[in-house]
Amino acid sequence: xxxxxxxxxxxxxxxxxxxxxxxxxxxxxxxxxxxxxxxxxxxxxxxxxxxxxxxxxxxxxxxxxxxxxxxxxxxxxxxxxxxxxxxxxxxxxxxxxxxxxxxxxxxxxxxxxxxxxxxxxxxxxxxxxxxxxxxxxxxxxxxxxxxxxxxxxxxxxxxxxxxxxxxxxxxxxxxxxxxxxxxxxxxxxxxxxxxxxxxxxxxxxxxxxxxxxxxxxxxxxxxxxxxxxxxxxxxxxxxxxxxxxxxxxxxxxxxxxxxxxxxxxxxxxxxxxxxxxxxxxxxxxxxxxxxxxxxxxxxxxxxxxxxxxxxx
Numbered sequence: 001x002x003x004x005x006x007x008x009x010x011x012x013x014x015x016x017x018x019x020x021x022x023x024x025x026x027x028x029x030x031x032x033x034x035x036x037x038x039x040x041x042x043x044x045x046x047x048x049x050x051x052x053x054x055x056x057x058x059x060x061x062x063x064x065x066x067x068x069x070x071x072x073x074x075x076x077x078x079x080x081x082x083x084x085x086x087x088x089x090x091x092x093x094x095x096x097x098x099x100x101x102x103x104x105x106x107x108x109x110x111x112x113x114x115x116x117x118x119x120x121x122x123x124x125x126x127x128x129x130x131x132x133x134x135x136x137x138x139x140x141x142x143x144x145x146x147x148x149x150x151x152x153x154x155x156x157x158x159x160x161x162x163x164x165x166x167x168x169x170x171x172x173x174x175x176x177x178x179x180x181x182x183x184x185x186x187x188x189x190x191x192x193x194x195x196x197x198x199x200x201x202x203x204x205x206x207x208x209x210x211x212x213x214x215x216x217x218x219x220x221x222x223x224x225x226x227x228x229x230x231x232x233x234x235x236x237x238x239x240x241x242x243x244x245x246x247x248x249x250x251x252x253x254x255x256x257x258x259x260x261x262x263x264x265x266x267x268x269x270x271x272x273x274x275x276x277x278x279x280x281x282x283x284x285x286x287x288x289x290x291x292x293x294x295x296x297x298x299x300x301x302x303x304x305x306x307x308x309x310x311x312x
Contacts, residue, residue, distance in 0.1 A: 134184055135191025135212075138205035143213055146203040150215055151256050162224035162249040164214045165263045166194075166231065169242040169275040171210035189239055197231055221249035221280060225289045228278045242276035247289070252282045 072094060130142035138146070153159040168174075168190065175183040187210065194204045194212060203215040214231075216224050228245045235243045246267030253259040262281035269286040270279040278289040 132191070132206040135187050135206050137191045137195060137212065138203060140205065140208060143203065143205035143207065143215070146205075146215055147256060147260075150217060153217075154250050154254070159218055160220065160250045162216045162219045162221055162247060163259055163263045164216070164224060164228050164231075165207065165246045165267045166190075166212040166214070166228075167244050167267055167271070168210040168235075169244055169271075174241070186239070186241055190235060190241075190243075193234060193238065194231065197227075197234065219249075221247065221251055221282060224249060225278060225280050226291055229289055229291050232276065232278055236276065244270035244275045245278045246270055246281065246286075247278065248281045 075094075130138055130145075132139040147163075150159075150161045154161065168186065171183065171186075174186060187206075190212065191204075191206065194214065198204050198214060199216075201217050203213075205213050205215075207213045214228075216227070219227070224247050228247050232243055232245055235241060244267055246263045246265065246269070248259050248262035248266060250259060253262050266279040266281040266286045270277040270288075273279070273288065279286050280289050
């Protein structure tokens with residue numbers, strides 16, 4: 001029988017999908033300032049080249065084998081129609097000769113599949129090394145590398161961004177009262193909610209323990225505060241737990257360490273003020289975020305637009 005080369009098309013589409021998935025996830029952390037991310041990206045590109053080499057070898061082997069099968073079929077058809085003398089012994093010998101490379105090709109395809117599966121696992125591991133297994137959001141490594149990337153864009157092009165640190169209130173009590181499985185479920189649910197509310201360009205990560213962080217590119221402090229207030233309300237109403245949030249922006253803190261410290265201080269003030277609150281940190285210090293979305297006097301039109309962008 002003839003080999004259907006559409007299988008090679010499926011292989012190509014599969015490799016394209018794998019590459020798109022890996023690069024689509026990895027590209028968020030790529031930066032001249034992030035050497036680790038660059039090394040991972042180079043590794044991914046090298047794996048793709050291996051994929052292409054495997055596909056080319058299979059393509060060549062299939063084409064050669066197909067030519068042999070086509071020629072054999074033509075000779076059999078000619079003999080069956082009386083156009084040439086039929087030497088069926090010769091045909092049997094030739095069929096056996098063609099069968100051997102068929103078996104070899106099947107073995108080559110099997111080996112190629114194993115190679116692709118192995119290298120695909122490497123690509124997945126590259127991504128999983130940046131994902132928190134429990135919550136499904138980024139881990140501390142992703143956050144640190146993304147923060148460096150955002151900082152590089154800020155230094156070069158003045159692209160401001162905001163940072164929010166989110167801490168679940170009384171989380172130790174949740175673990176002590178309901179057990180760690182319940183606590184893990186709460187963390188997982190919060191992670192899913194944050195992923196759902198954040199933009200595609202935002203970076204959501206687990207900072208450690210019951211703390212999460214969100215990096216919001218090209219989002220001013222006002223927009224970030226409104227977004228965080230919506231997050232706080234969503235956690236309280238949908239998940240029946242509460243969270244305290246601290247927010248800061250490069251509008252006021254141009255140095256990375258100062259930005260993280262400012263957001264952390266705002267979070268501390270939110271805790272001290274009674275929890276279940278959003279506090280911001282700016283050049284005037286830390287203050288409570290009080291936003292009534294139905295009252296336009298609470299924030300400017302530009303802040304409303306920026307906030308809508310932050311949750312679109």
